[in-house]
Amino acid sequence: MTKADVQDKLKEVFSHFHGEQQELIPLLQETQARFRYLPAAAMREIARFLHMPEATVYGVSTFYAQFKLTPLGKRIVRVCRGTACHVRGSSKVLAEMEKQLGVKAGETTEDREYTLETVACIGACALAPTMTIDSETYGKMTTKKVAEVLGDSSKAG
Ligand code: FES
Incomplete structure (x- = not known):
């Protein structure tokens, strides 16, 4: 998946949110639903969108078992x-x-x-x-x- 593909899909996901920090979990859920996992590039964009450190986004994604950081099988x-x-x-x-x-x-x-x-x-x-x-x-x-x-x-x- 190219960077442009990731950005296109994310643009659509972001259009459902306001960019507020409390939206992190629903935003991660929706991103994962779109990609079937959380690509590193998407997490960086989410951090930017929510004005929070990448480490926070990464920390939350690894804390909850529902989030997958590697692609899932078919x-x-x-x-x-x-x-x-x-x-x-x-x-x-x-x-x-x-x-x-x-x-x-x-x-x-x-x-x-x-x-x-x-x-x-x-x-x-x-x-x-x-x-x-x-x-x-x-x-x-x-x-x-x-x-x-x-x-x-x-x-x-
Ligand atoms: S323990 Fe309930 S379905 Fe396996």
């Missing part, structure tokens, strides 16, 4: 690590997912196809252990089903 895989899923073996599902994707939780595959994350509970405890790929939920997961759901998701896209 698909987001989330393995539930809540209690119900944990007692039914979610750590084995996660380990198998890490093995098949070749990344650890929190990382993105080199081809940017998948980002692997963990979540506390997705509200489908009856189906534990659960996981999601984008908006699709997969229940009663086993290590054997991991390859199957990854195959499904690649056909979907």
